Amino acid sequence: MALVREKDGKRLHVKSNLMGESLVSKEFIDQLDIAPQERLYPDVKLMKIGGQSICDRGAKALPQVLKEIVRNRADHKMVLTTGGGTRSRHIYTIGLEMGMPTGVIAKFGSMVSEQNALMIATLLSPWGGVQISHSDIVKLPTYFAENIIPVMHGMPPYDYFAIKPKVGRIPIHRTDVGLVILADLVGSKTVLFIKDENGLYTEDPKKNPDAAFIAEIGAQDLLDNGQDDLVIERPCLEIIQNSEVLDKVQIVNGLVPGNITRALNGEHVGTFIYKQ
Template sequence: MALQRDRDGKRLHVKSKLMGESLVSKRFVESLPLAPQVRLFPDVHVLKVGGQSICDRGVKALPGIIREITANKAKHKMLLTTGGGTRSRHIYAIGLELGMPTGVIAKFGSSVSEQNALLVAMLLSPWGGIKIGHDEIVKLSTYFSQGCIPVMHGMPPYDYFAIPPETGRIPIYRTDVGTILLADLIGARSCIFIKDEKGLFTDDPKKDPKATFIPEIGAKTLLDKDQDDLVVERPCLEILQRSEVLEHIQIVNGMEEGNITRALAGEHVGTRIFRE
């Protein structure tokens, strides 16, 4: 690329569409032409193993989940993430009582989510389970070519730089958000959240027996409804709406045998939240 000086002759620029532009200009960013986003791993399914819903149940849930995942290994490439669960809530509570900032609270959450990633990877180790870090995304091709099932902790790596929420100090970008960000990054074939509930309800069915099941809904519609409780972290809906590569996310009850297999096969099981 050619080098070009400013009009005052003081600064050198590499000639490009961004030369000398302000990246905070809303008008400029909106006018900037973009190539379509490349789907780096369009044949990979991203599955999140819930922390509180699955990992915390231990032997009552994880062996069945592991069996179903390994049974699908020959047909599907899978990249797993893990939630934090009850232990993350415990350390959040202690940190909040002691006045810790959002970034430290987020770092706590990462460490607990990573414990669950290690747990799931070890259970999967006879079938190629391997725990990986966020910076090992560039090695995914190697892991898949060797028949591995990579497992990564779901907390997005904001850590100490987590964005403070409008209310309180609990980070709003947690393991659900990390999972959908990962799926968007690699252009995944699907993004499946494995939980202990059928899917999305009008309220938390564990607290409200009159809550109604929602099999399918648009992300924008769900945001506009502004429900008090959701089955996934609220920012996931905004990320899905902005995604160029994800058409929907799916929430399934992993406690019911066969649901993960059906979701991997593209069947509508549980709740689908689609990009509108």
Template sequence: MTFKKAVETGPAGKQRAHITSRFTRESLIDKDMIDSTEIPNQFRVMPDLNIIALGGKSILDRGASAILPLARELVANRFKYQLLLCTGPGICGRQTLCLAGDLGLPTGGKAMLTGGDESKYLFMLCGVLLRDGGVWMSKLVHFERLPLYVKNHMIPFTLGQAPYFFWEKPPKYGSIPEHGNDFGSFITGEVLGVRSVIYLKDVDGLYSADPKRNPGAEFIKKISAQELIRLDLDELVIERSVIDNLVRARVVRKIQIINGLVPGNLTRALAGEHVGTIIYRDTGEEREDK
């Protein structure tokens, strides 16, 4: 993309400067023009950062039995890895969605309310880890401080939900916001160009069905996002919006889903071990812009 400053002589001999670019006379919704803006090597803002998405219902709602062992593991890894933790709302968020639905609130209103539910775990975890470098971070206010936090081996926390709030787009089905904690954690990783995006759940990874209801469900160790979309499973351990956007991602090539209740799993995943399920973008297939 090139810019050019041109100087021309106007009325009465006065010179006028014009800034021109290849977008000047182009439609920004023209398909060919849009395709031409593809960036082969997108700049990675924080390539050493690891996004840790903490499931609200699966991890945080369990209290001390799940939180304290995980906190110790985070502290043990903070000098070796750069970490950013994203919290979910848990059961309170589900209750909020239920009540908001009964009241007939729009999807954007529900997204705004559940974003508020997430903050309780944000501050609670920060308090637990305060003496070990825990610090809460607003995506809208403190984002530029993130490099300072991780360079000083702190453990920043932020809300997982993408801040669409009132402007959450209508979902394909139903009225529940599509962009919750899982998607927000993923898209944070994409915009920052991070090293890894790891989801902590209460199961070992992705299954062909809910293993809690169906003991015979098949464990899926590794699968491409494209194949997972084609399978169209009735239930997923992660929001479908993550899988849909992983296909489009420019930087994040894979995500990892692990059992956060098993001590040591997070450490192994941070070290690059194949723990749980890896869902990856198959670059051999043409990107689907859905």
């Protein structure tokens, strides 16, 4: 690219469409010509193992979920992420009572999610489970060539730079959001939330057993519904809607034997939330 100096002779630019732009002009961004986003690893299956729903149940739930994942190891390239669960809620409560800012509370949540990632990687170590960091994503082809199951903590790496929500100080970008951001990054076609519920309901089925099950719904429709309680974090829906490569995410009850296998094979198990 050619170098161009401004008329006043003070600044030197690389000649491009972005030359001299502030990147805050809405009109400019709308008109910017960009190539379609590449799907880096479309065949990689991304799964988040719920913290409160699976990990916190310990021996009553986690081993059977991991055994089913291991049974699928030969047929699928899988990356696991982890939630924080009850311990993250505990430290959030203490942090709020002590007046901690959102960034510190987010850091607390990252530490708990990382504990669960270490536990799961250790349990999977006989079958190639390895804990990885966010910066190791570019090494995925190497891991799969060595039959490794990468396990990564699910909290987005904002930590101290977490965005304060409009109300309160609990970070809105937590481990569900981390999975969807990762899916958008790698262009995965299979994104599974492994939880202890059959999927999305009109209300929390643990609180209202008469809540109606929703087999599939568009992300924008779900946003517009204004539903008080959701099975995944609300910002996930906006990320799905804005994504160039995400088609859908799937919520699966991992406590039902065979559900994870069916979902990995593309069957409609649980709830699909799709981009509209």
